[in-house]
Amino acid sequence: MKDSAGTVLPQESDEHKASYREFLIKSVRENIRQYTMIISLIVIWIIFTVLTDGIFLTPRNLSNLFLQMVTIGILASGMVFVIVATHIDLSVGSVAGTLGALAAALMVKVGLGPIPAILLTLLGGILIGCWHGFWIAYRGVPAFIVTLASMSAFKGLTLAITRGATIGEFPLLFKSIGQGYVPRLFFQDAAFHDTSILIGAAAIILYIVFDMKKRKSRQKYDFEVLPMPLQILKIILISLVIAMFCSIMISYRGIPYAILLLTGIVIILSFVSQKTKFGRYIYAFGGNKEATRLSGINTKQVNFFIFVLMGFLTSVAAIVFAARLNAATTSAGSLFELDAIAACFIGGTSTLGGVGTVFGAIIGALVMASIDNGMSLMNVNIMYQYIIKGAILLLAVWIDFSTKKKA
Structure with a gap:
């Protein structure tokens, strides 16, 4: 190739083109799990659109779908840190139900305004997180046992607060958190x-x-x-x-306001995981506990604040869910822990710890919400919905273990 003066111009070398291809292949391999989930999400949407004669992809249904996803998305955002640190939290559903009932009781029965009720509910979530963190980080009790005990205890506490009856309705300001639009x-x-x-x-x-x-x-x-x-x-x-x-x-x-809230949480937690010492310590601990401890990092403090953060996010999710329903019920929060954990695994969080992203968990939450929404539109029996969601969780864990084994 020559210019107007007849000078030979350099052409892009075969080595340069090969480096482009190699870099692209490497990038795809490093992020294959998230790419796969995004493709799977698109396929799920196409399937449900066909099966529901186009109802699934209508703006109204998709808007409702995103709103339904917010609660699990908030829980999954916190659950990523828990699982990355090789823990598990089985109590988030029961705790969310209790905190939602607490907020409802404070407004309806006690007569507090929405703002004080919200602040006290957030404080309740933080205190529950401190309780979990104390036993797990400073007393060495496995997170599985601590949160399993809380799952049972807080179900009973929810019944005590609601006395077996639905509590509602709520002030407009509180409802707008889960139902309002900009x-x-x-x-x-x-x-x-x-x-x-x-x-x-x-x-x-x-x-x-x-x-x-x-x-x-x-x-x-x-x-x-x-x-x-x-x-x-x-x-x-x-x-x-x-x-x-x-x-x-x-x-x-x-x-919706709830979508903006979830977006803010995702941005903040992504920053925490990538740009702060706390986030780096969590991933280091999940990758190699002994090396992290020997490097001088206060692992007990890290584990404690992981569960404080999870408690706080659970209270936020409880407020959003109660506001969207405009009521607190005895069954609120049922199986939230399953959806949150599944969202993390589907989004690429490793069951072995050390690997996972907040963005991936949100993709996983969107996958779970899409399946719930699509099956509801098709009037699929609830027992089959539970079976399908359980199978999806098992498949996600199997894929993670298979990937790790090959690596």
Whole structure:
């Protein structure tokens, strides 16, 4: 190839093209579990769309699906840290039921306002987390036993608070946490939701800015980065996903407050896991407990605060769930622990500890919520729903063990 002066221009070498291919293959292999789950989610949506004659993919149903996913998504975000540290929390369902009943009783029976009730419920979640953390971190009782005991105890406490009856209804401010949508700003009677458009545009811009900033930071320290064409392709694809999500909300009633709450939690916990000492200590402990202890890290303190965080997030999930139902019932929180744990495993969190991401857990929660929603639309008997969800959990764990064995 020559320019106008007849000078031979360098062409892209075969070695350079091969390095592109190798880097792409390596990137796919490192993230194969999450890519597989995203593809599986798309396949699940297509199957349910066909089986429900298109009802599944309507804006109204997808908006409800995302709302249903929020509670499990919040629990799964905390459960990632628990499982990464090689623990398990079987009590989150029962604790969520108790804390939801506590919030309801404080507002309906005691007469407290929504804000004091919410603050006391959050404090209750933190104290429960401290209780679990004390026994697990400082008394050496396995998390399985501690949380199993709490699962039974808090079911009884829920019955004591509710006295076997449903408690409701709640003030508008409290209900809006689980049922409310971000209001329109300018065009009140328009067919589209202007606030959701602005939020979506802001999310895309912020993603591009932070992604490019991360790329420059990695280049500064000579870390491996995606070739620029692949980087641009990645930005375009993720921007399209954000735009598609917002378009669903725009077509219905806008973005729910609960979705914004979950998004904030995911961003904060992702930052904690990747950019803080606490997050790095959790992954180090899950990868090699003895080496972490010998390196001088206070492993007891790390384990304690893992369960304090889990208790706090359980209280947040309880508030969102009670607000969405506008009631607290004796059966609230039933099998939440199964869905949260399954969401983590489906999203790539290893059963052996040391590996897992908050984003992956959210994908897993969306998979579980999609299956629940789709089977409900098809009027599948509840007993088959439980069987299918149990089989999915078993399959996810089997895949994790098979992957680790091959590695």
